[in-house]
Amino acid sequence: MASEDLFQHEFSEEQDLELGQVMETEAVEQVEADEPTEVIEDSEENPPKEAATEKATDKPVTNGEKTSPEHEAKMTQLPMARIRNIMKLDPDMQVANNEAVFAVTRAVELFVASLARESYTYTVQSKKKTIQKRDVEMAISAVDSLLFLDGAMNF
Amino acid sequence: MVERIEDLNLPNTVIARLIKESLPDSANVSKEARAAIARAASVFAIFVTSSSTALAHKQNHKTITAKDILQTLAELDFESFVPSLTQDLEAYRKMVKDKKESKANKKEASTNDNANASEAVVEEATE
Numbered sequence: 001m002a003s004e005d006l007f008q009h010e011f012s013e014e015q016d017l018e019l020g021q022v023m024e025t026e027a028v029e030q031v032e033a034d035e036p037t038e039v040i041e042d043s044e045e046n047p048p049k050e051a052a053t054e055k056a057t058d059k060p061v062t063n064g065e066k067t068s069p070e071h072e073a074k075m076t077q078l079p080m081a082r083i084r085n086i087m088k089l090d091p092d093m094q095v096a097n098n099e100a101v102f103a104v105t106r107a108v109e110l111f112v113a114s115l116a117r118e119s120y121t122y123t124v125q126s127k128k129k130t131i132q133k134r135d136v137e138m139a140i141s142a143v144d145s146l147l148f149l150d151g152a153m154n155f
Numbered sequence: 156m157v158e159r160i161e162d163l164n165l166p167n168t169v170i171a172r173l174i175k176e177s178l179p180d181s182a183n184v185s186k187e188a189r190a191a192i193a194r195a196a197s198v199f200a201i202f203v204t205s206s207s208t209a210l211a212h213k214q215n216h217k218t219i220t221a222k223d224i225l226q227t228l229a230e231l232d233f234e235s236f237v238p239s240l241t242q243d244l245e246a247y248r249k250m251v252k253d254k255k256e257s258k259a260n261k262k263e264a265s266t267n268d269n270a271n272a273s274e275a276v277v278e279e280a281t282e
Contacts, residue, residue: 075247077169085162086197087204092212096204098251099221099244104203106243107228110236111199112170113177115192120178131174133187140195145232152198153191 076105083108118143165193203227 080098083105087096096104115136122135140146140153170193174184184192204219207227211219221244228236 075243075250077173078165079169082162082165083200086200089163089201090204090208092208093204093219094217096207096219097221099247100207100219100224102247103221103224103240103244104200106240107203107224107233107236108165108196108200109173110239111233112173112192112196114235115195116174116177116184119188119192120182123182129181130183130185131178131188132185133191136188136191136195146195148202148231149195149198153194 076102077109078105080105115139115146163197165196167193170196203231206231 080101084096084101087093087101087104116131118139119131119135122138123129123131126135137153140149167189171184171189174189174192175182178184203224207219207223210227210230211217211223216223225237225240228234228240
């Protein structure tokens with residue numbers, strides 16, 4: 001356990017450096033190459049969402065005034081504060097409103113689910129039940145819209 | 156601002172749960188695969204942010220809005236996320252609005268409560 005933690009920290013440091021680079025280059029590319037490529041994402045159903053909205057609807061009634069960060073967190077599974085910090089890594093970003101942070105947080109959740117599903121198709125192809133890193137890598141190289149991850153995933 | 160570098164990692168337990176929920180019950184995820192997906196998710200967040208920033212700047216906006224995010228996602232070939240995100244955003248806006256209203260109501264209610272409470276005390280006393 002201890003050694004694993006150490007590793008993760010090392011990685012994350014590298015990761016953030018790389019992330020910075022990726023960000024800059026991607027931003028430039030994105031402006032230049034706006035033409036849409038192929039859509040490969042499977043149709044998205046979205047199981048976590050239902051639970052999230054349910055919680056959200058019964059929350060406001062019971063909630064006190066001082067718990068606003070937790071309150072908002074109930075509509076997302078990932079912490080919005082964390083996503084906001086990641087967004088702030090972009091040196092060009094000046095302000096993002098709460099709705100934008102919420103949208104990114106939910107988008108990341110949908111992204112995790114769709115990448116997991118995409119990866120799992122490769123797991124199934126090799127007649128296994130446990131997703132391996134290899135499956136994730138294959139999913140990333142097979143899907144056009146995941147090209148941005150190229151070079152950011154070597155660790 | 157970010158004080159520790161770990162503050163930028165997405166929480167493992169939540170990532171694990173999100174993955175589990177998207178797969179059949181029989182499926183499992185290796186630690187390495189989970190880490191790879193978590194990392195991809197962080198990169199995705201930055202990717203979407205920088206693209207939205209570019210979009211907002213092009214339109215001379217300083218503040219990134221949910222609309223910028225949705226438009227960016229569509230441009231980046233993640234338009235499949237847009238319908239469900241649009242719904243979520245409506246729910247979110249409603250929640251924020253309800254929260255404001257319930258705060259306002261609470262202020263009124265608490266003054267009423269005080270009045271009721273003193274009445275109750277009076278009643279008890281008369282018994």
